[in-house]
Amino acid sequence: MQFGAYLTGAFGQSQQLYQARNEAKRGRSSEEAVLKRVADDTAKIIQLQQEADLDNIIDPMFDVFYLFQPFAEQIEKVNVGPQENWFNNNVFYWRPQIEGSLNLPAGFTERFIHLSELTKSGKAMVILPSPYTLLMLSDVRGYHNQKEAVTNLAEVIYAEAALLVSRGITRIQYDEPVIVIKQSLNSLTGEDLELLRRGIEVCGKVEGATTSLHTYFGDAGPIIPFLNSLPVNCIGIDGTETSLKDILKHDYSGKELTLGLLDARSTSLEDPVEIAEQLQMVAERTNPRKLYLTPNAGTEYRGFTHGINKLNLLKQIRSILHE
């Protein structure tokens, strides 16, 4: 069994970056100083991922304040709407206001990703919203029905993914928190599953890249068979919400499996031996093509130092597994 590890979302900002932004806001420093700090911190986190020999390298996204920002700010006929809580976090996003149908203006992530830095590794991953999550957290008009809307959003996202792959990205992760949160809140319907499936049917296969549907902040247990049936190469499950018992019930043959067993929203550091044993057990019993360990989400919720701590833990656990 092959074990791997990587980061799955935005990295916590450094205090220096916070200060640079604060100084610029008060007119005591320049925007150039902020950009320089972003570039320096980005280079540092990319380097740390490489030194940890992570399987996929991400941009830490210091310029992205919420998952939908590139989409909402860059695409014609999409506006930035009212502010909402990002699930159960003291963090906010702005609801996209979509007036469909959208054209396919690939390149909307360009301003937000340090592509040349990232692709040097040869194993660069970019994170995009899953069409279903984007649909459910947006105000959408101009479509005949939800299916048409999710199809169009998926086409936009697919076009972006394909462009990124043509520029050297090797893995695309689609972030899909909504489906598992609805499952946890007992509000999931058959229509939700169909909409998610429809979106992934459009964007789930990208030539030249591995694709992953990454769920987080909710219990995936009851819908693992459904997730397993989707046309993506990998499914990601939040191990801080989904019990190991439920994960172990299924067979993942033919798929890669990513387990978010490190809690990105807690400074508590997991026991590396215990996590390694859990992964060992999953590998032995469930037959995934490859098994990855990750934090359940981005480490942005606890800051830069915490992010480094979790990254070091990934490295440590992986070396235990390789021994």
Added chain:
Amino acid sequence: MNKLFSTYEVGSLPKLNARVKASRGQAVTDTDILEVKNVAQKYAVEADEIIDIVQRQRREQRKLTSEEEATLTDFNALLYLRLQETIGLDLVYDGEARRAEMYRHVARKVDGFEDLPEMIRSRGPDSWRMSVCVAPPELKKDCLDNLIITEFDFAKQHAAKPIKIPIDDPYMIAVMSDNRYYLESLRHRYTNDPRQLRYQAKRAFTIALAQNVIRPQVEAVVARGAKWIQLDIPAATLDIEHIPIMVEGVNAVVEGIGASKFSLHLCYPRRVSLAEKKGYELLFPALLDLHPNINHLSLELANADQYENDLAVFAKYKNQRSFEIGVGVIDITQEQQQAGKIETPEIVKTRILRASQTLGDPALVYVAPDCGLRQLQLDRCLRIYETMLEGTELARKG
């Protein structure tokens, strides 16, 4: 309170620019000084000594002495009491003039808390300093004076009108903090149930905060004669599955304290909840279990302007549990400020009457802005109060 549609401020007002800059050792401008002069004159508060202090600080380009700092703080608190009274609010406080910011004001006085090394992004680039709970939380020794007693005594001494004291709710502090201690303490009990672990750890943390951090403040001000205490819970609907913990935390604060009226301030209702319910509906039926001493809820409502929808749930449960509602009638968001928009008295009047009609009893309706005004400019805050009072007067006339 017998007056129809009594009015109050939810909590905070912006600190005076002159005070903030002088306190940081930055250059106070003529405009800052003029603001102090004008507001002080308008609300009949003596400001000569204050002007002397900031002008001296400006000349000498230095930080304030602790004595000067205290004088400025007292002035700011007194000014905001007088301002609220003169404008005509029925319940007043000091605009939280002694508090840096609601969470930090308390978090930095808790033993068992450590700061994270970096600020955490929350709203775009806006960030906050999160504390990590590494041991059972307890108030630091001798911190009650700084935390609440000094400000309460000062307000009580100087206020000519009844006062309502805002105090942080334990659940809000739990939500904004990293709960390392309780997660690690309880992990062995919930090895294969991570969701139950998170629930029980947050519950234990919230109860500990209620008993050891918030309740001592409440007891202290009640012993000094506080008649109305407002617990602030912006995060009440943040974690839909954890709302019962919020109720349990509040109850642990107020249980057995009968000498005061208690209210809750709730804002940021989860309008995109992904659950079958949304907004304030999410709080029911959990709110039915609130301690009977809590009979008043102050709600953010103007921002969405959906009074009928938002209040329907309170009307629905009225026979089981009737709450007075502090109806938010002014949208206090920065987006409104940036757009230069403010409600008219007519809009305020209509909102009050819509709320009254939905609740089915005007006697249940109090009037307030959506939330504290700390992030706005002071002149806008004054206009907000004036508009609110004018609109309320129109509503009283029907």
